Amino acid sequence: METSTNTTERQDPKHILKKYFGYDAFRPMQEEIISHVLDGGDALVLMPTGGGKSLCFQIPALAMPGVCIVISPLIALMKDQVDTLKSHGISAAALNSSYSSAHENEIINACQKGEIKLLYLSPEKAVTLSSSWWQSLQVNLIAIDEAHCISSWGHDFRPEYTQLKWLKKQLPNVPILALTATAENTTRKDIVKQLELPEPKIFVSSFNRPNLSLAVRTGLSPKERREEILNFLRTQGDAAGIIYCLSRKNTEDVRSFLNSHGIAAAAYHAGLSSDERSRIQGEFITDKTPVVCATIAFGMGIDKSNVRFVIHYNLPKNMEGYYQEIGRAGRDGLPSKTILFYSYPDVQRLLSFIHDGANEEINLEKLKWIQSYSESNICRRRILLSYFGENLQENCGNCDVCANPPKLEEGTTTAQMALSAIVRMGQKANLTQVVQVLRGNSPADIREKNWHQIKTFGVGRNISSGNWNRYLMQLLQLALLEMVYDENYALRVTTAGWDVLKGNQTVQFTIPEYQKIIVTKTDPEEKPAKLTKEAQFRAEMKAKRKEVAASEDVPAYVVFSDKTLEELLVVKPITLEAWETITGISQFKAEKYAHHFIDIIKRYRPKPRSGPGTHMETLRYFKEGKTIEEIAQLRELSIGTIIVHLERCINEGESVDLTALVKESLLADVLLACEVTQQKAQLRPLFDTLEEKYSYDELRLAMIQLKRDEKLNHIPDYNQEWVERLEQERLQKQIEKQRTS
Ligand code: ADP
Ligand code: ZN
Secondary structure, three states, X not given: OOEOOOOOOOXXXXXXHHHHHOOOOOOOOHHHHHHHHHOXXXXXXXXXXXXXXXXXXXXXXXXXXXXXXEEOOOHHHHHHHHHHHHHOOEOEEEEOOOOOHHHHHHHHHHHHOOOOOEEEEOHHHHHHOOXXXXXXXXXXXXXXXXXXXXXXXXXXXXXXXXXXXXXXXXXXXXXXXXXXXXXXXXXXXXXXXXXXXXXXXXEEOOOOOOOEEEEEEEOOOHHHHHHHHHHHHHOXXXXXXXXXXXXXXXXXHHHHHHHHOOOOEEEEOOOOOHHHXXXXXXXXXXXXXXXXXXXXXXXXXXXXXXXXXXXXXXXXXXXXXXXXXXXXXXXXXXXXXXXXXXXXXXXXXXXXXXXXXXXXXXXXXXXXXXXXHHHXXXXXXXXXXXXXXXXXXXXXXXXXXXHXXXXXXXXXXXXXXXXXXXXXXXXXXXXXXXXXXXXXXXXXXXXXXXXXXXXXXXXXXXXXXXXXXXXXXXXXXXXXXXXXXXXXXXXXEOHHHHHHHOOOOOOEEEEOHHXXXXXXXXXXXXXXXXXXXXXXXXXXXXXXHHHHHHHHOOOHHHHOOHHHHHHXXXXXXXXXXXXXXXXXXOHHHXXXXXXXXXXXXXXXXXXXXXXXXXXXXHHXXXXXXXXXXXXXXXXXXXXXXXXXXXXXXXXXXXXXXXXXXXXXXXXXXXXXXXXXXXXXXXXXXXXXHOOOXXXXXXXXXXXXXHHHOOOOOXXXXXXHHHHHHHHHHHHHHHHHHHHHO
8 A cells, every 4th residue: 555645744753764764864965854854944965876875765756745856867766765765665756758648647637636656757747747746746755866967067968857947936935955965066066056945055975985896997808807706706705786887888798798608687778669678787787787888878867775786897998987986886785896997098089088088177177186196006996086086084995995005116126118219219208119119019109209229128128017017107297298189199208207218216016916916717618506594594684685576566675765664684583563663664664575585594594492491482472462372373383382381481470460360251161171081280180071062272361361370279180080080981982083074
């Protein structure tokens, strides 16, 4: 059942957080944002991907009467969010150009009747809806998701967004909440300006995502990169991840390489039909295809919370893009890995794009940042965050540099070789050419310039080209070399470089030992180790989640996130109440899903303790008001055992009131049977005498009660004679029964 709580009362945000989303506490900023919106204020929210932006409008939407309109540019994302909301028991719908008009009318009517709490609209749709339509609804809030799309400064400008300022004019009293994960300052200011919000409050949360590990691998050839990726994937089980590539061809190369090694990967790029693209996206979301090799177009519309790794096969063109792309990993807050492959040919490729495009100067600057990030010898997170104006006081401990601070090696002679070659080539060679000459390679362009004749030709053939790339990069970083962009990226020796060449200055290179630690090679032929009990438990729970998700046609993480899954594995709840204590499990979800999983969990729960004290645990539950049946289920014990526990408690002087459980008629019958059988020790004679009218459990309860009331004092413990007679009769009956049948 979906709810639509259109009462006039405003509800407590915290209560809603728990009731609908199953969370106990707000994340930083969420509460302030929500209360600001509830007070009717406009706001701009800057929060990293996975920071929890959605709740900032979903909770006010539920707290207030009326409907919240959410403008979102991505149709796939809308569907995902609507599915997620429905999975929490919240009525939500989406309108976009892909729906039939009949379906559209249905939704519009439902909104007008107040049956929908959140309506998602594409910006195109939002601006085509008439003002009378807007007026006919009780709009409580307008949320503009991906608000950076309004700015031409941003990396994803959408012209339709610029028309949205119309909304504030149309509905001046409805608060507007713009949300984005873009941290960049210019875009930030532009959003406010473009939306023409009079006095918006700006909320900026930290952009640190400590659960993402950061690593950069430098100077590997494409082939080496693919092998690294393969080795890495072999350590990842069936985890989902994205491999970003610069071109269609790269995506296809990586995909076919992985496929040929038995990894289910798909390629995703603009050259595919839109059907094919949405199929790939769908299969990624539902974990059918765990790995997607994609151009940057992929992932924008994906809310998938269990992306466990993001790899950049090629260098992204700026920090904003890089940050956004790695941000698609680990939205559920669990540790997730990111790896960036940094190579000089990529830098060159990006440089040529930049020269051919607009805003050359800005883009060159941006490229330099991502380069120095990649080349950095200090904590990467510090550099990343400093780019977004945030100052991390300490090294993060979760990046490759922190994991293995680089050691230094003496490099003066090596540096001199390179600098000398560069000078001898007239300072006209680019990095690739310098490496070729140092290594003694002479393709046509080298011969044409006669560089194969210079004295330093081949002096560095003992050093791999990867290492030469790395050394030259460091010379650039140390400002001993500079790059002349507009002269075919020629390397030129700086004044400081001349000092080294003349022997007045020494050079130290960093040894990138940390490059080795990211992946541990596994032998593909190696038999998979036997699953540990825990791994088996996890696998069963995951399989069940997948099955349940498939039956509802939603992605697995909509049923519950990996984080919730991990908590379930630890807590092992088997009652609804216990399920509701799990992060991300609301009462609605517990009721809807728990029963699918409880049987599995029961098999992995430690067997209940039996021994001293266990009857007291039963008593505790009993005093909490649980029925005997409930206690038995909770403790995974038989009802009989629970009754024995209670009896023991009574014997030990605890007050246990069973009156409500034992009917007077039962007591009377049992008392009579005790008198007839002349004993009070054995239940079977009573059971038979009463002709199986009551269960053993009922008899036992009655006996406890009768003993407590001292009604059995005149009856002996055991009447041998009677029991024997009874046994005889029973046998007789059995024989007769067999004869007749
Ligand atoms: P964003 O839109 O900022 O990328 P989401 O709104 O999708 O992030 O939230 C990311 C994840 O964090 C979701 O799985 C969401 O349910 C979870 N989340 C959000 N707020 C909380 C909270 N207060 N406590 C626990 N989890 C939360
Ligand atoms: Zn670090």
